Each structure stands twice: as structure tokens, then as C-alpha cells.
Amino acid sequence: MLYHNSGSLSSSSNTDTLAIDQALSLREDGKLKELSTNRHGRLLFTALLENFCQLYDSDPSRSRRLFTLICQTLKRIGIVDEEYIEELAGIRSTYQSALHHLITQARGVLFEEDQGKQAPLPIERYIPERSYEELQGALQRISASSNPSSSQQHSQPNSFTSDPWLHTKHSRYANDFEELQILGKGGFGAVYRVRNRVDGAEYAMKKIFPTFQQMPYTKIFREIKSLAKLDHPNIVRYYASWLENTSEIVPNVHKPTLSSSRMIQGLESLDISREDSITIANKEDSLYYDDYSNNDSIIFAAEVSGQSDNIYIQKASPEAGETSDSYHDRDSASKYGSSYDDIIEPPGDSSVRYTSTIAPLNCFILYIQMQLCTDDLESYLFRRNSRVSFPLSTIDAQIHIDLFRAILHGVIYIHEIAHLIHRDIKPSNVFLAKSLTVDRGSVPLYSYRDKENNDLDNYTPKLGDFGLVIDNEGKTLESVSFSKDLQHISPMDATQHVGTMTYAAPELLDALASHGNVPVSEAIDVFALGMVLFELLHPFDTAMERASKLRDLRQGVLPDKFIENYVCESSLILWMTARDPSKRPMLSEVLKCNLLPSHVAEVSFEKPEAMFPSQSIGTDNRYLVKIIEENRQLREENILLRNELERLKKK
Ligand SMILES: Nc1ncnc2c1ncn2[C@@H]1O[C@H](COP(=O)(O)OP(=O)(O)OP(=O)(O)O)[C@@H](O)[C@H]1O
Secondary structure, three states: OOOOOOOOOOOOOHHHHHHHHHHHHHHHOHHHHHHHHHHHHHHHHHHHHHHHHHHHOOOHHHHHHHHHHHHHHHHHOOOOOHHHHOOOHHHHHHHHHHHHHHHHHHHHHHHHHHOOOOOOOOHHHOOOOOOHHHHHHHHHHHHHHOOHHHHHHHOOOHHHHHOHHHOOOOOHHHHHEEEEEEEEEOOOEEEEEEEEOOOOOEEEEEEEOOOOOOEEHHHHHHHHHHHHOOOOOOEOOEEEEEEEEEEEEEOOOOOOOOOOOEOOEOOOOEEEOOOOOEEEOOOOOOOEOOEOOOOOOEEEEEOOOOOOOOEEEEEOOOOOOOOOOOOOOOOHHHHHOOOOOHHHOOHHHOOOOOOOOOEEEEEEEEEEEEEOOOEEHHHHHHHHHHHOOOOOOHHHHHHHHHHHHHHHHHHHHHHHHOOEEOOOOOHHHEEEEEEOOOOOOOEEEEOOOOOOOOOEEEEEEEEOOHHHOEEOOOOOOOOOHHHHHHOOOOHHHHHHOHHHHOOOOHHHHHHHHOOOOOOOOHHHHHHHHHHHHHHHHOOOOOHHHHHHHHHHHHOOOOOHHHHHHOHHHHHHHHHHOOOOHHHOOOHHHHHHOOOOOOOOOOOOOOOHHHHOOOOOOOOOOHHHHHHHHHHHHHHHHHHHHHHHHHHHHHO
């Protein structure tokens, strides 16, 4: 049975009813059932095969290689899919564990029979015949007998459990990684600094707690694999992903901030329920997460029931009336003292529902292993703004233009080479990796960490958090965090919430406000980058100032002083943030612009000449002149409107 955790589980809720209806209709779908049966069969098969390989070779690494080799062969002839070999290893171990219990139990029954005792339950009930439903029946019984009170009636000789080939596989995460520190928590999980026990290197590990999306897990793996193919110095490297079922303590990592937090219904344990299904369910009285997202939270409903598909990630409908949060926490509070964003939080949104609950979960966790980055652009800008005032010195301006250029290289790579659109470009999603040498894509930057040390260090900006990527042919890589940030916001919210909305292109907000189709276009990223360029070149003294100037820019208005200081850059920013997406430049055009002279260590691409022909756009360009004129007009209109507003307020 599928469950969802849309905040309120009241069955009277329309959204809940809808989700349940959807789940029911899925169940009725014979094809899905067939698919599900197929998957269980394959999982069971690979579980047995893995154990079988362990029988042939007691050396764990050799038996593993043997297993992989056989699976690769079976994959070629279509018997198993790629995902069953690596990513589902954790799930496979559940099957191994279940089979282990099953056999142990059955042997216990035989043992008792041999002793002339009456078996407590007929053996047929323990041994599956052909269908996995019967296996589930057995699993259910085993589950019941595994609790201390009932297990006694089925006690068996200890020697059974020491069968070497029955040893179950342990968590890949626990085996291969040492967890060092929590880096922060996003809407759907937490990110940890970890050390790989094998190569000794440190990584960032994102653990996505059971989430919910209308997408089979295999698709998620495929998508993450596509991210793993991205190879560019200005893109965070993705290494691997896999799913495990695990008993985990959900960390409560957030410090209370002014950001509103939400509760998401937590997840009950992996439950072997009466319907003979393994289900991750949530309950009314379930656990709390501290969260910044709205409630279209996500669960994995992992069913081994014959009634529905097995492991599905399905989006829950948010409750009516829920709005998006404004600025994310992003741990600026916890890392750097008072949060930069907190100050611009709309006053009405300051309720702190911080929960200290530590929730034990038995659930599926999606692990995503990424490159570890020690800093991010948002934190950097926060530090810089506390040290430097507008206008930047010529040298500082150049440093930040170089930084922008490096980010641009990364985004161009994802647009032109990977054919993806990021859709969530913002300073907190641009990480900064320090390097000792001048690396490809790196820029010299002051870190502003240490008052005494004003040396330039090399940093490589890296675009990360690909939760929102979409392929530019419009085939959605269904966005995880997108819905969290932007869905179900009223136009009022869109204008009030400076935070998350700051970098979102207007057409995106319009589409969301009118519940229309979300546009798929590179222009969305161009807009966001234009906003980022302005922020890079304009230090703000206060968060209020930042909020108001970024809001003005969204209306097409730049501060006079900024235009005076950066005429060409202003033109570029206004071009990139044009309200009409069709009027925005392509990023390759932005790069051609002679406003962005290259001080960045050049990066080579597959098709460099196609992407970066040298052609300059100067101030005499008629398009730029037109933009400056439009900006002047807009500013005048804006002043008139503000005066009018003031006049009306006074009445
Ligand atoms: N590769 C990484 N290296 C270092 N820190 C990281 C890395 N990826 C994410 N983080 C940090 O981990 C924290 C949580 O990241 P996560 O992507 O889960 O959430 P978010 O980006 O804050 O929000 P959301 O994904 O919900 O939009 C953030 O503070 C982020 O800076």
C-alpha cells in the first residue's frame, strides 16, 4: 500500500484523497503489477546470485568481482538491469536478510520436528513456492517472530546463523565511508562530509531521506548517472548514487533561525505489514523533521506487496494554502553567525518551529556521493560585503568579473554540452573549492576569512545542487527542490519573498502563479546569472539594501550609481535580466562580450571554437545603447510609481 506524507495525513484532506486515488489507480494497472513482480524477481535472483558467489569464493572482494562479472553478462542478455548490480545492493541485502531468516526459521522447524516436537507453525507457511506473495507471507511471520517476545518460540541452534554464505551484506555507506561532519540540511535530506575508507579521500555525501515523486527509483539512478557524466572544473563532481534501506537517526541539524521551518511527517519504520508488504509508511503521530520546504515532501513507498508497484517515489500534493518559504537557511546561520538572509526575511514569516526531535527511521535512503567543497558563493559574498563597500576598486571589480566568467563557463557547459538547464542558479548553489595551484577554471580571490591575511588564493567556483536540472529538450528530470521552492506560491508571495524568488526568472514565477506549464529554456539560467553578476559587482551594506536593489533589478532597474560606475556591465546585466526571455542573450553571446576579458585559466571543451568565437560587443553596440535608454525610462517610471504609492499611503 502506498502512503504519502503531505504534512497532514487527515484522510479528509483533498490532496491526500487525491494521492490515495492515484495510488489506487496505480495498483489497478496490471502492467505496473507485472513490472513490480518482475523487479522483485530480479532482486531476489540477484540476492541469491550474490550469496552463491560468496559460496564459490570466500574472499569478499573476489566474490564481489565474480558477482559483478556474472551480472554484467546477465545484463547483456537482458536478465538483470544495471541498477540491480550497484545501486540496489542495499535493497538486495534486505532480500538476503529475509531469505536468511527464512531458511533459519525453516531449519528450526525441521530441527524441532527431528526432536519429535510439534512444529509451532506448519513449514509450508515458511517456505515460499513460486510467487513472491508467499515469500511476503513468510517475511511477515519472520518479522513477528523477530520481536523478542515471540522469537523465543522459534529458537534455533546458533550454528544455523553462522552459515558463511548466509551472511547478509551490510550497508555500503557504513562499510565504505566514515562520517565526519554534517555540512547542512536541505529540503530533502542532509549533506555530510565523509571519508572514503578505501581511497582515503573526503567527499560530500547527500542523503536524501525517503522522498516522494512520481518517478520510479530506476529513473532517479539514471538521472544521477547522467550528472555523474558531467565533467567540468566549474561543476561539482558527482561520483555515485545508491539506495539502501537502513536504520538511521535523522539528524536535527538546523539551528533555529528566522526562517520558518516546517514539519514533515516522518516515516514509520520499514514495516512488514498485514498486507504482506514491506512499506515505508507514515502516521499521524509520526516524527518531525525540521525543514524549510513546503510540504510536498517525498517518501519512498517500498512495496513488496503484490498489489502495487514496489519502490515508488511519488509527489504528494501540498496542502491548499501552503506557501513557499522565503529564504533558505543554507546554514549561513550555523556556519557564519547571524544569517545574512534572516535579516531580509519577511516579518510574517518568522515563526520558529524548531524541533529537537531525533527521529529513528528504518527506511530507504538515497545516497549521492559528490565532490566536497568547503565554501560557497553566498557565504563568500556575505563575508566580502562586511569588508568592502560599493563601489568596488578596479581590481576587485575585475576579480569578481573573473569569478562570474568562470561560473559562466560551467553553465555554458551544462547548456551546450550536457544539454541541461539548471533552473536554480543562485550564490548558495555555487560552491568554491580552494586550490593550491592555478587550476583550470580557477580564479584568484580574497577569501575574506581572515582579517590579517589579505592574500589572493585560488578558488574554483563550481555549480552544484542539480536537484532542479531539466534536459533542454523538455524531458523533465523531475525537479526535486524546484517544487519545494517555487510551487504553489501566490503572486503576492512571489513579490514579497525576496529570498528564494530572487534569482527566479519572471516567466517561471508567472507560470507557477497561474499554475501553467513551467517554461523550459536556457533563458531561465541567463536571468539568474544576470542577477548573480549584479550581486558580484555590488557590495551591500545591509540585507535590506540588498533585498531592495535586487528587487528593483527584477523590475529592470539598476541604481544610478551602479550604472555610472559600470556602464558596460550594467548593459549586460539588464540584457540578461530582460523581462522578456526571448530578449535575453545566449550565454555564449555573453561570453563573447568584451566586458568579460579573460583572466580566468581557460577551460577546454569538446567544441571550444563553436562556443567561444572571439567577437566583441562594445558600448557602441546599438543593442546595449537601447538597453541603457530603456533602463532610464524604467527608472523614471519606477520613481513615478513609488511617488504615487507614497501619496496614496498618506491619504
Ligand atoms: N558538494 C558539497 N560540498 C560541500 N557542502 C555541500 C555540498 N553540497 C551541499 N553542501 C551543503 O550542504 C547543505 C545542504 O545542501 P542541500 O543541497 O541538501 O540543500 P540546499 O541546497 O541548502 O537546499 P535545497 O537542496 O533544498 O535547495 C548546504 O549547506 C550546502 O551548502
